[in-house]
Amino acid sequence: MVKTIILYTKQTLLFIFLISIFSCSKDTPEIVNEEELITTVELSFNTQGESEQKIRWETTAPNTAEIILKSNTEYEVQITFLDESDPGDIENINEEIIEEVDEHQVFFEFSGVTISYVQSDSDPLDSNQNPVFINTVWSTSVASSGIVRAFLIHEPTTKNSTTRNGFGGETDVSVDIPIRILEE
């Protein structure tokens, strides 16, 4: 019996020892600095004789602003992607896109309006001389209204396409912005 008690005591002590290994405390976790964020898409429109028009799409806003263009007019359009999650440190994602231009593609799709676009002279080209469409020239036609869907595509399977599906790849940005074309 005494032997049994000794064994139990040994067992209990060992158990307590092992439990004490367990005691530890946890530090307050660091806040994660989110890296690949894009919070804002900015489109700017310029044509001769008019002041610049800027439309923003923001993740935290209701985004009702409408693009208003004149019919049968050419516009210099620039798209800018921003990370504004930290107001003290706004990041321009365009720099990154231009740096990794082979892996990126900007693309626009329209509904309700007829607009054609080509790259502008200032548009960066990739290693195969394909435009990335950050800087484009839009040609409007008749008066109408609809939406423009702006895409940023990551690792497109081809850089030569005229449809979103044709480019393949993964969508990093897909935002819808209302657009109206007024009679000149």
Added chain:
Amino acid sequence: MFFLKGIPLWSQDCDFVISGTINDLHDGTPIYGAIISIEGSDNFAQTQENGFYILEGLCSGSVNLKIEHTECNPIKKKVSIDENAILDFELEHHINELEEIIISDNQLKGLNGNAKESRLNRDQIVRFSSQSLGDALTTLAGVSSLKTGNAIAKPMIHGMYGSRVGIVANGVRLRDQEWGSDHAPNIDLNAFQNVQLVKGAAALKYGGDTPGGIIVLSPPKIILGDSLFGQTIINAATNGGGGSLTSKLMKSTSNGYYINGQLTAKRFGDLTTPEYVLSNTGMKEINVSFKLGRSIVIKGWELNYSRFQNETGILRAAHIGNIQDLLRALESNIPLRIEPFTYGISAPKQQGLHQNIHLIYFNQFKDNFKWQLDYNYQVNTRKEFDVRRGVSVDIPAIDLKLQTQNVLANLKWNKTFSWEFEWGINAMLQDNFSNPNTGVKRLIPDYLKTELGSYFVGSYKPSNSFHWDWGIRLDQVDWDVQKYYGVSDWKTRGYDKVFPQFEVKETGTQILVNPKLKFINFAAQTGFSFEIGEQFETSFSYVLSQRSPNASELFSDGLHHSLATIEYGSLMLEKEISSKFLLSLSRTQGKLKGSVEPYFSRINNYIFIGPKGLQQTIRGAFPVWQYDATNALIWGVDASFDFNFSSQLNLDLNASYTRAQDLKNELPIINIPPFNSTQTIKYSSPKNRYDVEVVNHFVARQKRFPDLNFSVKTLSEGSIIEQLVDVSTPPKAYQNLDLFFSVYLGNPNKSKTILRFMIHNITQTKYRDYLNRMRFYANEIGRNFQFQLVYSY
């Protein structure tokens, strides 16, 4: 256990011969040195190394055969002799002296009772040497695997997986982020000799929170006395252009010391379907394990270390940005990215590293009391790499480190030969660290989790034909979590009202909270098994299990790139309470052996993830899924039939059906295996020099599924069209065929060397599987020729 492979030969009085083999009931290995004798006579025979015996000079008439072995319970069998016959027996092997350290045998006795179990023997484990545990287990009726591609397979029992299925290796629960549906168990099948599946929660010693069941992996038995042996298995496969090498060596000495070492390496490149390469589906894995111990019958100790490391590519085409990308993938018959074959693995990929240290000490006192102390430390690191923009490819998107310590003290009391009791206390501390340097919001937060439990189990086995067992277990689970929520998230979900006590501080748009959650779980189990006559055996068991929600169900918070869904956990979840009834009926009649196992489980607070609207993001709208609870009913039947046409030809049929219903929402539950059946026909050559096996798998279409489809607005030729994204409809039924050809070289009775040639998916069937998460993107793999060499020494 007894079955007969009768071969009528000629007859002559007192000149009959009975021969056959005696194998281990549990793993089918031959038993050496068993004595088979005829009661009331001095005629006996002893089994050779391969388990073979021959008993000559028998007279016609009825005799009582007795089969004995020092390490086994003896069995008796009445046979009538009127011709020469081959009689095979299976003995229940209990290495009594080593019962404590050889946990496998210890468990076998306890588990073997009533909760239905099935097992994989050494030969089956060897065949799956280059694959995973999940793949190997699917050969058992009632087991499927939830897969992500081909290399990631998660065992699923009766439609349950993840935290609902426990994996016990070397006597300890594996703690490896099992909550993730794309996380395969971090374990090397090759380090084990026996895999058992307990469909009920009979292994209450290891936890009472696994309504699906427990998978018990046991290492090779320890030999007492001087011995040195080993085994090397080499595999080469055409599909994936890879293979594996596994080697183990075991040494024991007569003074009780033993030492084991084992090493496995695997490497595969991209796999291929009948038509195309599955780009980025390569994998590599390297595992080692080491064991040192001493056992002197009444006491002993053991030190175990194992290390598992792998890297697995995820199909590149399955990485998508938004639902329009998903729709494009669904509409395409082939993956949207197909590159030339390569061994390289790039993002998306997973890296896992699991290390395990285990110390055991056991001692016996007063002859029939034994106590054992286990200390176990497991470290699991898991890194998931995504295709990322503007971030170094070397930075993972998920980087988790899970450390678990566990202490188990167990006291066993063999009151009499038929009564046995076990009592124990288990304490676990788990620490999860989620590295913030990923630049991605944590999917799983930092937490400390403690579990304190105690169990009491007993069994009563008055004879070979009756067995009763029962057990109870109580656990307290405490979570101490530190997590950042978006302030708006915290408020929209009403947590600021329900859990104001958890709030720590607000930093800009985020709020740090410190949830402290407590769950008390009670589990109980009981079962009976009995034989009626010699042919009929039945068992019944009831298992009550309670499971507290896991880290993912409570806290997950993020975007899933392979399905374009945003998944949220829920702090409101309560414990899941499951009642499961299992019945098993088996009958042996002549050459036919059959068993039917119906089961039924009712789960209250069944935790599942379901759709909860859409969330607008800069990539368009995303479906939001959130964990929620319902009541569920899961029932089904597993059946198997074995028909021995002759000692050479054998037909085996396996089938299982599962039906699961969400009772609150009156919907079928997602990801439940459809009806499936396997038919195997095996021919063995007369002297067992070779055998040929053809296996046909049939998997029906799952007709019961919840409709989780949603729609997406796409722009096409100047107009907006709304398109349906069908993520619900299960793939069509399929059938595929495998072939195994094994040659046993050298002395056929020793079968030291096995050459095996296997062909999987012979007919190049093009199919997709409902339980493979990659089914939206690609077909399953095509034909694979595999060559295997097994060399034992």
